[in-house]
Amino acid sequence: MGFYILKRFFLMIPTLVGVMLITFAITQFVPGGPVERMMAQLSGYGTGGDTAGGGLYQGNKGLDQERIEQLKTLYGFDQPPLTRFVTMMRQYLVFDFGRSYYHHMSVAQLVVSKLPVSMSLGLWSFFIVYSVCVPLGIAKAVRDGSTFDTLTSAVILIGYAVPGFVLGIVLIVLFGGGSFWSVFPLRGLVSDNWHELDFIAKILDYLWHMVLPVTASTVGSLAVMTLLTKNSFLEEIRKQYVVTARAKGLEEGQVLYKHVFRNAIIPIITGFPGSFITAFFTGSLLIETIFSLDGMGLLAYESVMNRDYPVVLGTLYFFTIIGLVSRLLSDLSYVMVDPRISFEGRQ
Numbered sequence: 617m618g619f620y621i622l623k624r625f626f627l628m629i630p631t632l633v634g635v636m637l638i639t640f641a642i643t644q645f646v647p648g649g650p651v652e653r654m655m656a657q658l659s660g661y662g663t664g665g666d667t668a669g670g671g672l673y674q675g676n677k678g679l680d681q682e683r684i685e686q687l688k689t690l691y692g693f694d695q696p697p698l699t700r701f702v703t704m705m706r707q708y709l710v711f712d713f714g715r716s717y718y719h720h721m722s723v724a725q726l727v728v729s730k731l732p733v734s735m736s737l738g739l740w741s742f743f744i745v746y747s748v749c750v751p752l753g754i755a756k757a758v759r760d761g762s763t764f765d766t767l768t769s770a771v772i773l774i775g776y777a778v779p780g781f782v783l784g785i786v787l788i789v790l791f792g793g794g795s796f797w798s799v800f801p802l803r804g805l806v807s808d809n810w811h812e813l814d815f816i817a818k819i820l821d822y823l824w825h826m827v828l829p830v831t832a833s834t835v836g837s838l839a840v841m842t843l844l845t846k847n848s849f850l851e852e853i854r855k856q857y858v859v860t861a862r863a864k865g866l867e868e869g870q871v872l873y874k875h876v877f878r879n880a881i882i883p884i885i886t887g888f889p890g891s892f893i894t895a896f897f898t899g900s901l902l903i904e905t906i907f908s909l910d911g912m913g914l915l916a917y918e919s920v921m922n923r924d925y926p927v928v929l930g931t932l933y934f935f936t937i938i939g940l941v942s943r944l945l946s947d948l949s950y951v952m953v954d955p956r957i958s959f960e961g962r963q
């Protein structure tokens with residue numbers, strides 16, 4: 617096992633470098649970079665949004681070559697691309713992601729300031745999905761073909777078919793004071809007077825703000841996990857060892873939770889580490905925009921649109937590491953939940 621883990625860690629290195637190299641190369645060909653953006657602003661030809669399609673030519677009209685070279689030096693574009701990439705990777709090894717061109721603060725501080733929103737959405741959605749889908753999937757498997765199974769399948773598939781942002785708009789119209797009832801707040805994680813509230817009131821205020829965005833981001837995820845749980849349990853229930861256990865006179869509850877459960881739950885549990893880690897860092901641009909939540913999804917969109925390369929590349933580096941580690945943890949969880957599985961043969 618130790619050799620397998622070590623081998624996986626060494627394989628992560630070329631994967632990480634390859635992802636960063638491809639992304640870095642793409643940024644070299646995207647028009648409207650930070651130098652062109654600043655040239656356009658200094659020349660009075662608009663903002664970064666106006667530079668995407670030829671900002672270099674527009675900005676060059678009002679700046680001399682010496683000033684342009686100063687801007688390139690300021691943003692580090694006076695060095696060859698390969699030199700910049702090597703320097704960037706050396707800094708990233710010690711988790712020095714530089715400073716944002718657009719927000720004028722360190723990338724690490726910027727990400728930390730946005731994480732509470734994404735963590736709130738991600739963790740609540742994660743716990744709700746697992747706590748609802750696993751029991752519901754088991755109940756559907758036990759009652760396969762019944763009216764309960766048919767009705768619940770119809771409900772969760774309708775929820776799956778409705779995009780999260782559309783559901784979010786519907787929730788705002790119905791319960792956010794859009795046209796019907798003003799029940800839930802529409803923006804932010806907490807109210808403006810949150811710091812003046814006592815401890816219990818702060819918790820209730822936070823939970824009240826989370827109802828609509830968490831609902832909009834969770835409903836679409838219920839179908840996949842529920843049907844995965846149901847199909848996994850159905851597959852195990854139909855196996856011969858279950859027939860044998862029932863023939864021995866075991867109660868249905870013992871058959872289901874003592875024999876079937878630990879085998880059927882393997883596909884669900886093995887995805888748990890990756891889903892749990894991802895819940896901390898992912899963000900939904902549309903959900904955050906609809907409910908005025910300033911999280912990682914909105915940050916990623918703004919960084920790409922503003923050509924904020926330190927944020928784009930720094931967060932990509934960090935999240936790629938998180939993704940690779942979560943995949944390793946998912947593989948290792950197979951061994952933890954099923955001792956029959958071993959990686960020794962792969963060594």
